[in-house]
Amino acid sequence: QQPVQSPQAVILREGEDAVINCSSSKALYSVHWYRQKHGEAPVFLMILLKGGEQKGHEKISASFNEKKQQSSLYLTASQLSYSGTYFCGTSDGGNYQLIWGAGTKLIIKP
Amino acid sequence: SQTIHQWPATLVQPVGSPLSLECTVEGTSNPNLYWYRQAAGRGLQLLFYSVGIGQISSEVPQNLSASRPQDRQFILSSKKLLLSDSGFYLCAFSGSSYNEQFFGPGTRLTVL
Numbered sequence: 001q002q003p004v005q006s007p008q009a010v011i012l013r014e015g016e017d018a019v020i021n022c023s024s025s026k027a028l029y030s031v032h033w034y035r036q037k038h039g040e041a042p043v044f045l046m047i048l049l050k051g052g053e054q055k056g057h058e059k060i061s062a063s064f065n066e067k068k069q070q071s072s073l074y075l076t077a078s079q080l081s082y083s084g085t086y087f088c089g090t091s092d093g094g095n096y097q098l099i100w101g102a103g104t105k106l107i108i109k110p
Numbered sequence: 111s112q113t114i115h116q117w118p119a120t121l122v123q124p125v126g127s128p129l130s131l132e133c134t135v136e137g138t139s140n141p142n143l144y145w146y147r148q149a150a151g152r153g154l155q156l157l158f159y160s161v162g163i164g165q166i167s168s169e170v171p172q173n174l175s176a177s178r179p180q181d182r183q184f185i186l187s188s189k190k191l192l193l194s195d196s197g198f199y200l201c202a203f204s205g206s207s208y209n210e211q212f213f214g215p216g217t218r219l220t221v222l
Contacts, residue, residue: 030208041200041213042154049208087154091209096142096161097169098211100154 001026003090005101012078012108020073020104022088029093031064031071036103037084045073050093075106083108112137116201116214123221129174129188131217133201136182141203143184144211145176148198160184196221 003024012018022031030049034042046057048064048071060082064071075082085105089098113136123129135141145157156169158176166176173192177185184201198218202211 032210041216044210044212047208047210089211096159096204096209097156098209100156102153 002099003088003101005086005088005104007104008102009105010107012106014080014108014110015077018075018078018082018106020075020086020088020106022071022073022090022101024069024090024099026069026090026092028064028066028069028090030091031062032089032091032098033062033071033073034087034089035082035084036087042087078106078108080108080110082106112203112205112212114201114203114212114214116199116217118217119215120218121220123191123219125193125221126190129186129191129195129219131186131199131201131219133184133186133214134182135184135203138182138203138205140181141205142209143178144202144204145184145186146200146202148200150197154200157186191221193221195219 003022006021010018032047033045036042048062050066059076062073085103087103088101091098115134142161144159146154147157148154158166158168160166160178163178174188198216200216201214204211
């Protein structure tokens with residue numbers, strides 16, 4: 001039950017906003033967001049826990065809708081450094097694994 | 111602070127040769143440890159995870175194996191590499207009950 005990420009890819013101009021979605025068919029305990037730049041390892045961005053929490057990190061924030069089993073990652077006034085592939089990882093709280101989405105490739109152009 | 115090391119960074123091996131990749135973690139005790147493989151342009155495939163010394167769970171049947179001889183050391187091995195073993199191998203650790211995972215720099219393996 002891999003979570004579904006959308007869109008698969010998005011191209012933006014610097015300064016534009018982006019939204020990346022992660023949807024699961026299972027009840028979720030937590031959603032984790034990571035960014036991976038080309039040729040590098042994924043980097044942890046934030047975790048959202050069951051309870052409809054919203055979090056922010058500079059111009060990157062995320063929400064978790066527990067009823068819809070969906071999380072959204074918001075990138076505002078995108079910078080060139082935001083380019084990369086964004087992965088969501090989900091947990092139902094039952095074990096030590098994360099179930100990973102297929103990733104969303106974000107390209108920011110100057 | 112917590113850090114994770116992986117080596118080597120890149121590796122080119124002939125088909126049929128053995129493999130040993132090592133991962134070590136500093137600054138935390140009794141972490142959960144993970145080995146992932148990522149094919150070019152693809153997502154993260156969990157290979158093995160460990161919740162303690164000598165405790166290994168395998169997610170994908172293959173010619174790879176993993177061992178955890180010490181609390182903060184995780185080793186990925188193969189007796190005979192296949193062409194399909196090529197990829198980007200990532201070790202990760204988690205030190206909290208919320209299971210945030212932090213990745214090492216990875217090893218890019220090319221099997222020829």
